[in-house]
Amino acid sequence: MEQIAKGVWKISYGVPEEHTPVSMRKSKICFDGLEQVGKTANETIPDFIGQLTCQIRRRGVTITYPMDSDEDIYGFGLQLLSMNYAGRRRYTKVNSDPRMDTGESHAPVPFYISTAGYGLFVDTYRYVTFSMGTNARKGASAQKKEVNQPHEEFSESALYALKKSNETRQVLIDIPSAEGIDIYVFAGDIMEVVQRYNLFSGGGCLPPMWGLGIWYRAYGGCDGESIVRLADSFREDHMPIDVIGIEPGWHSHSYACTFDWSYLFPEPGAMLKSLQEKDFHVNLWEHAFVYPAAEIYDSLQDYSGDCEVWNGLVPDLSLSGAQLVFKKWHQEHLMEKGVTGFKLDECDNSDFNPSNWSFPDASQFPSGMDGEQMHSAIGVLYQQMMEQAFREENIRTLSQVRSSGALAAPLPFVLYSDLYQHEEFIRGIATAPFSGLLWSPEVRDCVNGEDLLRRIQTVCFSTQALINSWRIPSPPWKQTNIEKNLAGIEIEEAKYYTDTCRRIFELRMSLLPYLYSAFVEYYKNGIPPIRPLCMEYPHDLQVRNIDDQYFFGKDMMVCPITMAQKGEREAYLPEGKWYDLFSGEEIMGGKWFHIRADVEKIPVYVRDGAVVPFAEPVQCVREDTVFHMHVRHYGKKAGSFVLYEDDFTSYDYEVNGFRKIQILVDETGRKSILGIEVCKKYLF
Numbered sequence: 001m002e003q004i005a006k007g008v009w010k011i012s013y014g015v016p017e018e019h020t021p022v023s024m025r026k027s028k029i030c031f032d033g034l035e036q037v038g039k040t041a042n043e044t045i046p047d048f049i050g051q052l053t054c055q056i057r058r059r060g061v062t063i064t065y066p067m068d069s070d071e072d073i074y075g076f077g078l079q080l081l082s083m084n085y086a087g088r089r090r091y092t093k094v095n096s097d098p099r100m101d102t103g104e105s106h107a108p109v110p111f112y113i114s115t116a117g118y119g120l121f122v123d124t125y126r127y128v129t130f131s132m133g134t135n136a137r138k139g140a141s142a143q144k145k146e147v148n149q150p151h152e153e154f155s156e157s158a159l160y161a162l163k164k165s166n167e168t169r170q171v172l173i174d175i176p177s178a179e180g181i182d183i184y185v186f187a188g189d190i191m192e193v194v195q196r197y198n199l200f201s202g203g204g205c206l207p208p209m210w211g212l213g214i215w216y217r218a219y220g221g222c223d224g225e226s227i228v229r230l231a232d233s234f235r236e237d238h239m240p241i242d243v244i245g246i247e248p249g250w251h252s253h254s255y256a257c258t259f260d261w262s263y264l265f266p267e268p269g270a271m272l273k274s275l276q277e278k279d280f281h282v283n284l285w286e287h288a289f290v291y292p293a294a295e296i297y298d299s300l301q302d303y304s305g306d307c308e309v310w311n312g313l314v315p316d317l318s319l320s321g322a323q324l325v326f327k328k329w330h331q332e333h334l335m336e337k338g339v340t341g342f343k344l345d346e347c348d349n350s351d352f353n354p355s356n357w358s359f360p361d362a363s364q365f366p367s368g369m370d371g372e373q374m375h376s377a378i379g380v381l382y383q384q385m386m387e388q389a390f391r392e393e394n395i396r397t398l399s400q401v402r403s404s405g406a407l408a409a410p411l412p413f414v415l416y417s418d419l420y421q422h423e424e425f426i427r428g429i430a431t432a433p434f435s436g437l438l439w440s441p442e443v444r445d446c447v448n449g450e451d452l453l454r455r456i457q458t459v460c461f462s463t464q465a466l467i468n469s470w471r472i473p474s475p476p477w478k479q480t481n482i483e484k485n486l487a488g489i490e491i492e493e494a495k496y497y498t499d500t501c502r503r504i505f506e507l508r509m510s511l512l513p514y515l516y517s518a519f520v521e522y523y524k525n526g527i528p529p530i531r532p533l534c535m536e537y538p539h540d541l542q543v544r545n546i547d548d549q550y551f552f553g554k555d556m557m558v559c560p561i562t563m564a565q566k567g568e569r570e571a572y573l574p575e576g577k578w579y580d581l582f583s584g585e586e587i588m589g590g591k592w593f594h595i596r597a598d599v600e601k602i603p604v605y606v607r608d609g610a611v612v613p614f615a616e617p618v619q620c621v622r623e624d625t626v627f628h629m630h631v632r633h634y635g636k637k638a639g640s641f642v643l644y645e646d647d648f649t650s651y652d653y654e655v656n657g658f659r660k661i662q663i664l665v666d667e668t669g670r671k672s673i674l675g676i677e678v679c680k681k682y683l684f
Contacts, residue, residue, distance in 0.1 A: 256312020
């Protein structure tokens with residue numbers, strides 16, 4: 001065992017595999033940031049380490065250690081079906097559409113956090129099984145001699161109900177195929193462990209300011225002219241939109257891809273220039289499977305796996321040769337023409353889908369990785385490669401990815417999927433931050449106008465405000481019904497829904513500086529910009545299982561409402577005074593309460609003393625945008641907020657740092673703004 005940094009230890013057994021998340025990482029550990037984490041030194045090694053045992057067998061590596069019955073467990077990547085895994089088993093297999101709550105996910109991570117004061121990361125690309133207190137060691141129950149106890153209820157649910165154990169259980173970690181393993185242990189409470197894991201990963205990503213605006217993915221059947229017409233309609237309707245996404249039809253062949261423009265886009269350069277002149281950023285859909293008609297196909301032959309997907313090569317993106325070919329094409333043919341981001345689809349695994357977008361776990365790659373490892377790695381490898389491509393151009397991106405994994409916090413990609421229900425989308429907002437992941441609860445299919453507004457409210461208080469209209473030619477605020485939208489029929493209330501969506505979008509745009517500062521804290525300190533309540537209040541037992549409320553930035557707590565809840569829900573406010581973000585109404589916390597909100601409002605509460613900077617909403621973020629700011633102070637308690645600014649687009653902040661504007665409000669409500677003389681992007 002060796003200490004890596006304050007509160008971080010590495011434990012090694014046997015001979016670890018060559019290809020692991022740590023061995024293939026591109027970002028450096030943020031040692032300076034790690035030194036600042038926590039109120040105390042956290043130099044004490046967590047107690048369980050002294051009882052940790054490892055066995056290397058024919059099956060692979062098995063690690064065991066004790067677990068107290070009152071521990072709560074979080075993490076394991078993006079989890080959409082539950083949040084607390086004490087007494088449960090997690091299986092970190094890449095799966096695009098899991099139907100059971102097994103731990104499978106399109107972004108699993110072999111990392112978890114315990115309320116016992118530690119986190120543990122297993123450095124492997126293997127599908128790991130974590131049994132979190134589901135079993136006890138042999139002999140632990142030997143003293144139990146009770147017999148002839150009558151059964152009081154006869155049902156399967158009673159028979160198999162989760163029974164809280166009194167005896168000490170154990171964690172059992174099963175790592176198949178490996179002959180050795182490195183594990184990393186992080187000390188601290190929930191927030192401190194997450195910070196340490198993110199800083200160990202390389203610190204949080206910092207997106208460009210425009211990436212925090214509103215995203216709109218256009219109809220899959222669009223051609224170049226209709227994309228420009230759509231862009232014009234947004235500006236004419238004064239709809240704040242920063243990014244237009246173009247779906248698979250832009251490729252001359254997709255599923256697999258050519259990465260070259262189709263006949264629908266005869267003049268892509270002119271289209272991109274027109275969109276740039278209208279201040280739109282362009283994001284292009286793709287996947288990594290390379291079709292034989294692609295110009296890079298031959299160059300990737302020797303750098304690809306031994307199985308095809310959709311008649312295309314699967315490049316081994318762990319190899320510098322494959323990265324160079326893939327990256328160079330994107331830089332010369334797309335990025336230098338003005339494309340500022342990509343959406344990597346189908347990089348997750350779908351073994352059982354009839355249209356199988358998967359390579360077998362038994363497949364082999366030139367690097368020596370097998371298919372199991374590559375499934376766990378390919379999403380992160382793609383992100384690393386494309387982030388480097390943009391970095392070489394000194395242009396920041398915020399892009400999208402369908403699969404991610406370990407140590408991804410520094411990578412400016414947001415996870416998405418269109419396979420889940422609204423309540424599961426909300427749960428993803430709460431679970432992703434435990435593992436250094438960003439998640440967008442994208443707006444896609446909507447039952448009706450109310451469903452549309454509730455989903456747009458949620459997405460505007462998430463990492464990435466994304467409307468995915470790839471199935472419909474007109475925006476959903478014109479018509480939510482897919483068949484009628486395709487037929488060009490608008491709903492009678494189109495003006496109402498357009499105006500209401502615009503107001504929600506404008507609220508998002510007014511909070512961009514607030515959210516950007518949260519991302520700077522993510523970059524510097526590893527604090528997720530959006531996070532569950534248990535990170536903020538680790539000792540409040542009431543919040544341990546709350547997965548439908550979350551913090552948005554420093555002081556806002558969001559309580560989304562789904563259409564199924566019919567405008568009301570139960571919510572919990574921790575101890576202290578809270579204030580309605582919109583009305584300023586004071587509410588005493590420390591209890592559950594019933595809330596109602598009409599269809600145009602999402603419940604958001606701020607802490608006593610919160611200082612919230614609002615900007616006058618803009619249509620989009622341009623290079624010369626200056627945000628006109630006003631400040632709200634909630635309650636009587638003194639508070640503060642730090643706004644960070646740089647050029648919002650390049651990596652120059654890594655050398656030049658940030659300009660800081662500190663807003664202070666005392667108990668009397670008197671405001672002071674420090675650093676305003678260096679301010680260039682904010683006007684008070």
